[in-house]
Amino acid sequence: MIFFSTHIGECLSERMQEARPLASQLLLLSCLCVAASGYPFRPPLDLDVTPRVTVLISGVQGSRRFQSSTVNYSTLLLEADRERLYVGARGAVFALNATDISANPAPSIEWEASAEQKFQCLLKGKDNKTECYNHIRLLQRFNSTHLYMCGTHAFSPLCAYIEEKRFVMSSQPEEGRDKCPYGPTTGYTGLLVDQQLYTASQYEFRSFPDIRRNSPSPTLKTEDAPTRWLNEAEFVGSSLVKERLDSSNGGDDKIYFFFTERNQDYSGTYGQSRVARVARVCKGDRGGHLTLQKRWTSFLKARLTCSLPEYDFHFNMLRSVFVMPDVEQQEPLFYGIFGLEWKNVKASAVCRFSLAEVQKAFQGPYMETQDSGSKWTEYTGKIPEPRPGTCINDALRARGINISTSLPDDVLEFVRRHPLMSHQVQPLDKRPVLFRRTTDYTHMAAHVVQGLDGETYHVLYMGTDEGWVHKAVEVQGQIHIIEELELFEEPQPITNLLISTKQVSLYIGSPSGVVQLPLSNCRRYPTCYECIFARDPHCAWNSEECVDVVAQANRSALIQDIQHGNRGCEKAHYDVAQKSRSVRVGDDVLLQCELISNLATPLWTLNGKELQGYDLNSGFRSGTDGLLVIEAQVGQSGLYTCHAVENKIRVAIVTYNVTIVADLPPAPPVDPASTLVVTQSRASEDTSFERTSLEPPSLLLTPSKYLSPKNMEALYLSLITVLSGIVVVLAVVLVYMGFCLQVGSSGKYSLRAAAAAYPRNNKNKKSKTQHRHSSHLELKTISSHCKGNGICNGMSKLHNGSMQDLGFLQIVPGEGHTSPSRETPPPAPPLPSTPQHPSPEGNHPNGFAATLPSVLRRMNGNSYILLRQSDSESISPFPFADELSKILEKRKHTQLLPIPDESSV
Structure with a gap:
């Protein structure tokens, strides 16, 4: 909604x-x-995929973690042959053991921005908590002995070389403005290919996005005029695709860039304001001779579409891409994670593309526009020769064009004005392989696994914006999510994913640390059916347990069914939990049935027959917790079995032998000397219930044994004793109430007298304080024991000196709010300081703690301190006045609630 x-x-x-x-x-x-119609959230049922198993962080097994004092572990470089995982974070680079990233010690390089750099960053108006640090954005292998890294360096990018053996910076940092973005969240991608750095980002402050080759010379970039090749592009990835060795045309290697940019045809009325793109440049491009000097001559871009054709709805925001490693005899593929343009709506789609379709789009018609403000339309004019945007190949070499600087000017001028292709790149199967309505995927990784059936399967790992990882397998063009794993206590986005088949591990980068997971955990599935239902290409059943296929030398006896997920376990034996329940007629009983799979549905049988219907008159209710038998009857006794139905297979989970009895067995004889209360119990397997009833003696005592004169006399004496005790208690209560009433009438602790005393002594105040629910009521209790001593004299001066010289107890307000309808009373004047006198009791220097204890009551936001006056006349008045002055000084700014609760007094 x-x-x-x-x-x-x-x-x-x-x-x-x-x-x-x-x-x-x-x-x-x-x-x-x-x-x-529910647009666009009514896709076919096979698209909105639900993870089969949900594993919370407490159930994640085999994980290893790395954390340090820094944050933002977003840049990962895996070198499996060297068993190293290099991690770039905020202000530091780490070299972790790829086999176990938690192994210590981990070599590191500290590379923080200086205080002056951070200050300059603040002057630019940047956030000193996130942006004014050195975030590592690039970490690549440079040669056999060195790595190369670049960091934002508090909005002043720098780059440096790392000597791998000693893991130290081998030279002073160099300028990185053309190689690295300024901010930690700016879209960016970078590749080092044969010591040439290819990057794509918005580099300089307030500059246009650009695809560049920075080193070595010649440096190249995209064109800005007369036609801008990139429009507010946000880059998410790049990949080098090498030309096959058996290629017949001798083409050049190509570098692909993936991004989302502003739609130039968007008018605010129709279409999408942003679209997903793929761009391509040739590795051997050297720019033009006169036209397009230091500019790409091979730049072309096309649109990537990922939509639900039934509704003509497009996922136009490209979040991440993963290009499958080159596998022999297979077409190069890549997966893209797409999202919606509306940021407050969570939804993700995964589309699979073929690079052959991308190349086909680059061979199609071009688009053209008359100026920057007009719409793009398909170009129908003559295309010059050789074809604009073509990489140098054998056909061009045969014509004497061995380098891009030899291309004719009319070809380069056409390239300058026609960077966009007309044909869009459609995904395989013309639709997403996965759609999720409530998940925002951020990154993904994939690898190829061969199943026992001889088929190759793509296993995908997708990270979410809340710190979950979904493991999935693609089967016949559709995605089956095997499991979802919670990796962090606090939700946080996953910023990177890498797979190592050598270490059989998945590496996850996040803001708080790096996590290493095994590629599979087959021991999670305890039965044959659970192992088969998972459809995990890594796992198979060996007649005893679910095992990892890679670790098995003999695979002939293993059972696996990835295509259907329901075959092979017909002869397998498994244990079914058996429980018993015994209840009374008319009681409700819940039979619990916990299903491991989110895709399974419960099915209940009674004595082997399936329970039909759960309406109001059936006596049953079925839910996720189990089966509820309502007001059980004797005819509902029997053997209840809960089955999990998944992939058309019914598997028994638990059985309950339920016994429903009409009456409980007769109670044993009761000893009259012990009790007259009979306790009846009805128990089930997990919970016991007790009913206690008091019955007349005639129903519990037999005349022949217990109604003798001696026993009756003892019974009467007991009853008389109990009644006498009750009379005594009532008498004490009546005496106490009478005493309280007498005290109230005399005024010793009269609330009414206290409430009336205040306005008589403060004639300037309004009569609102006379109401017992006044917004600023100060209650004073008249003391009958005040002898006119110094205590009464000291306290009579607290309110502007207008109090009469009477003994009273002051209730000091605290912890409240001042009513806006009444002025704040003036603070008490300072009392004269006098030497302290020894306390008669010796517990406190001024005797206050010993003879005048304070009692604090808190109710409904009000607190009061009640000072009880002692009858002793030997207490010196001044120490108590000093103590009272201190208390009032602490509370002179305290406010009362608008309507104090009189029960707090």
Whole structure:
């Protein structure tokens, strides 16, 4: 519903402003039809995939973790042959053991921005908590002995070389403005190919995005005029695709860049404001001779589409890509994670593309535009020769064109004005392989696994914005999510994913640390059916347990069914949990059934027959917790079995032998000397219930044994004793109440007298304080024991000197709020300081703690300190006045609630 309201609001606000009245009505009708049909969240059932198993962080097994004092572990470089995982974080680089990243010690390089750099970053208006640090954005292998890294360096990028053997910076940092973005969150991708650095980002402050080759010379970049090749591009990845050795045309290696950019045809009424793109440049490009000097001559770009064709709905935001490693005899493929343009709506789609389709789009027609403000249309004119944007190949070499600087000017001028291709790159199967409505995927990785059936399967690992990893397998063009794993206590986005088949591990980067997981955990599946239902290419059943296929030398007896997930366990034996329940007629009983799989549905049978219907009159309710038998009857006794139904296979999970009894067995004889209370118990397997009832003696005592004169006399004496005790207690209560009433009438602790005393002595105050729910009530209790001593004299001066010289107890307000309808009372004047006198009791220098204890009560936000006056006349008045002055000084700024609760007094 959130998505519907958001979509309708944008649809009405953006499109009805420019429409005429009739068009507005038609548009409103179409928007309502969209909401009624559930657009776009009514995909086919095979697309909105649910993870089969959910594993919380407490159940994740085999994980290893690395953390340090820094944050933002977003840049990972895996070198499996060297068994190293290099990690770039904020202000530091680490060299971890790829076999076990938690092994210590881990070599590191500290590379923080200086205090002056951070200060300059602050002057630029940047955030000193996130941006004004040195975030490592590039970490690549440079040669056999050195690594190369670049960091934002508090919005002043720098790059440096790392000597791998000693793991130290081998030279002073060099300028990195053309190699690294300024900020830690700017879209960026970089590759080092044969010591040439290819990067794509928005480099300089307020500059345009650009694809560059920085070193060695010649440096190349994209064109800005007359046609801008990139429009607010946000880069997410890049990949080198080498030309095959058996290629017949002798083509050049190509570098592909993936990004999302502003749609140049977007007018605010129709279409998407941003679109996903793929761009390509040739590795051997050297720019043009006169035209396109120091510019790419091979730059072309095309649109990547990932949509639900049934609704013509496009996922136009490209978040991440993963290019499958080159596998012999297979077409190069890559997966893309796409999202929605609306940031407040969670949804993700995974589309699979073929690089052959990308190359086919680059061989198709071009698009053209007359100027920067006009729309792009397909170019229908003559295309010059050789074809613009083509990499140098054998055909061009045969014509004497061995380098891009030899290309004709008309070809280069055409390239400058026609960077966009007309054909869009469609995904395989023309639709997403995965769609999730409530998940935002951030990064992914994949590898190829061969199943026992001889087929090759793509196993995908996808990270979410909340710190989960989904493991999935692609089967016949569709995704089956094997499991979802929670990796962090606090939700946080996954920023990188890498796979190592040599270490059989998955490495996950995040803001708080790096996590290493095994590629599979087959021991999670205890039975044959659980192992088969998982459809994990890594796992198989060996007649005893679910094992890792790679670790098995003899695979002939292993059972695995990835295509269907339901075959092979027909003869397997497994244990079914057996429990018993015994309940009384009319009671409710819950039979619990916990299903491991999110894809399974429960099915209950009674004595081997399936329970049909769960309506109001059936006596049963079925839910996720189990089966509820309502007001059980004797006829409902029997053997209940809970089955998990998955992939058309029914597997018994637990059985309950339920016994429903009409009456409980007779109670044993009760000893009259011990009790007259009979306790009856009805127990089930897990919970016991007790009923206690008091029965007349005639029902519990037999005349022949217990109604003798001696026993009756003892019974009467006991009853008389109990009744006498009750009379004594009532008498004490009545005496106490009478005493309290007498005290109230005399005024010793009278609340009414205290409430009336204040306005008599403060004539300038309004009569609002006379109400017992006054917003600033100060209660004073008249003391009958005040002898006119110094205590009363000292306290009579607390309120502007207007109090009479009477003994009273002051209740000091605290912890409240001042009412706006009443002025704040003036603070108490300072009392004269006098030497301290010894306490008669000796517990406190001024005797306050011993003879005048304070009692604190807190109710409904009000607190009070009650000072009880002692009858002793030997206490010196001044120490108590000093102590009272201290208390009032601490509370002179304390406020009361608007309506104090009189029970707090």
